[in-house]
Amino acid sequence: MAAPSADTCGPLERSVRQRVPPLLTDLYQFTMAYAYWRAGRHRETAVFELFFRDNPFSGGFSLFAGLHDCLLFLRGFHFTDQDVEFLRSVLPPTTDPAFFVFLRGLDCSGVTLRSVSEGTVLFARVPLMEVEGPLAVVQLLETSLLCLVNYASLVCSNAARFRLAAGPGRKLLEMGLRRAQGPDGGLTASRYSYIGGFDLTSNVQAGFLFGIPVAGTMAHSFVTSFTSLEEVWPQTLAAADGDGDPVDVISLTKGMLNRVCKLLGAEPGKIREGELAAFVSYAIAYPHNFLPVIDSYSVSCSGLLNFCAVALSMYELGYRPVGVRLDSGDLCRQSVEVRRVFRLCSQHFSIPAFDSLIIVGTNNISEKSMVELNKKENEINVVGVGTHLVTCTKQPSLGCVYKLVEVRGTPRMKISEDPQKSTVPGRKAVYRLIDAEGHPFLDLLCLEAEPPPVAGRPLSCFPLGSDDSPASVTPAQVTCLRQDVFSQGQVTHPLCSALETRAKVQISLQTLHSRHKRLQEPDAYTVALSQKLHDLVGELRKCSSGHSSFLLAN
CATH class of the missing domain: 3.20.140.10 (nicotinate phosphoribosyltransferase)
Structure with missing residues (x-):
């Protein structure tokens, strides 16, 4: 035949x-x-x-x-x-x-x-x-x-074991392509991780071939590539409903940052302007999909404050940001602090949706650390897993x-x-x-x-x-x-x-x-x-x- x-x-x-x-x-x-x-x-x-x-x-x-x-x-x-x-x-x-x-x-x-x-x-x-x-x-x-x-x-x-360890209420993102055993290993891992119970993949080709939902935002390199708000271009964004003239996002965000610092008692001098510039630039590019990584410098002293300022500006213009990603340190402790700040902003600025912003945790997650994560207080909605999933290190x-x-x-x-x-x-x-x-x-x-x-x-x-x-x-x-x-x-x-x-x-x-x-x-x-x-x-x-x-x- x-x-x-x-x-x-x-x-x-x-x-x-x-x-x-x-x-x-x-x-x-x-x-x-x-x-x-x-x-x-x-x-x-x-x-x-x-x-x-x-x-x-x-x-x-x-x-x-x-x-x-x-x-x-x-x-x-x-x-x-x-x-x-x-x-x-x-x-x-x-x-x-x-x-x-x-x-x-x-x-x-x-x-x-x-x-x-x-x-x-x-x-x-x-x-x-x-x-x-x-x-x-x-x-x-x-x-x-x-x-x-x-x-x-x-x-x-x-x-499937990661899925069992995570429990049913948490989404799992496969993000192991760069650590996989070659291109075919990466593609196979994305496909069968999804079949085994993961919800999303960062692998675009896997999304194309197999219909797997694809997700991803930014790397630390995008954040560290900025040093000043002067590097942001364009600096304006039209409101989501299209009414009125485009708004100067930098001025709007600076005002929001001052209000956030006052609310949280933060020190403005510790905030990284380059990080703020990166967030503003990304939000202007993707106002409906704003989910930055906030640990390039300091989560509590800079990243979280910058995110809240930009996210509140997006709400002001009628957009709805998605959330944040944590990629280092004690993910559980940090996620609890991030959620606390989200709730304060939600109440203070009268934006109920701010309380339910997504928190993504990614930091060399293994099956063991997934089990331990579930034993601790945390506010992580999505866990991204790479190396230990696709290389099957155990x-x-x-x-x-x-x-x-x-x-x-x-x-x-x-x-x-x-x-x-x-x-x-x-x-x-x-x-x-x-x-x-x-x-x-x-x-x-x-x-x-x-x-x-x-x-x-x-x-x-x-x-x-x-x-x-x-x-x-x-x-x-x-x-x-x-x-x-x-x-x-x-x-x-x-x-x-x-x-x-x-x-x-x-x-x-x-x-x-x-x-x-x-x-x-x-x-x-x-x-x-x-x-x-x-x-x-x-x-x-x-x-x-x-x-x-x-x-x-x-």
Whole structure:
């Protein structure tokens, strides 16, 4: 099946093709594909699973993200002449030329992808994706699919933890582009932070591609670039209703500053004129969006006073300023003082809206500092998070893996000296068991051919990581976690926008019991094997042990 032409692709699909071409993979994928091809095994039907072994950040859950891009990647997967010529140059010169002809004709028309819905809460060892198709093709997909899922799921999960730490009443602004691991890392972080629960991004390209609300005001450099009110130009601004002549904003602001200083008992001599000039200039440029950073010098002695003077001038002209940003020092203490001054101005100047101006806090915020912020008195409405969100400083990788579980209808299993690295063989169905209160309490892995568990009926299963003893459980509800999303070269499941997936995340998290959502020392969620799958694992282990003994004896 031919891939859609670039003319028929939207900006998201073009972005995926540019960022994730089929050469964005490890060289050994091609060397293995060639060996399969030489052996005549390249068309054998194989099944791989994608999963992670441990929940990230020592937490109780993860969020699955990246499926949207995986589907667009599969739909557009094909090698160009230029791709094939480069592969000729890096593979050994003894490589059969017919292999390159084979590569030129490859696509994903024979691949079927079954997947958990994007935005779903997931747990360690649960297969997120099952990829079935010709052995050579599904082998070549490994690295790209892992690349698309690993970081997206990690940063989405990190964002969800920040959201839980912040609580529902506070807005979160993602502002990590400058600290991200390259342009693509920054764009991915903005997208999946929003999906994970952030409200806004500073990343303009993310707003363009994904429809994420964009926010931002000024940096300290804008403030420190001014030294005098003489640098302000223009110096006038028309009233919001357009009536009358433009007003001299500098004169108006100077008058307001004197009144503010008298109200607060402040010392005018400590006020920075350059900072005032910066605020006046910015307010004239954006009278409806005035939200400056007020800690370039001193919040209490200069920044807050200058802001109030300019903001009151904007109210005088019929505009409504937005608020302030604090970016250093004790954010909680400063925000309380700022709100106190806002209330005084609101009462003294009879402007009720002044009391509800927004206070934004940004200062190397981590999950820990977010939790601590909530324990202290503060008046912060919006928290901006950058480095610790996008770089996932607590854990830099989710560690998703892509493992073979079946070839030609026969289960395959990796048996490792490290039990954690052993795989669970065979094609599977994945079910989520839900209790009477509507909370998921166990994910059950079954062989695909098994009948599904039935609500209200007891079943025996074997929890992973336990002492191999069975457990009996009775679900109140049962849901099937995976569904067909790609088949015969086509996406068979609706592609969701970032906003739609964000809503799914919140719904999925709301169903999770609080003991599994705790940021510190959460209860472990149970993932278990059905009786038949457990028996299959035991048989393959036994066969492997017997085979090894046979080899040693001979």
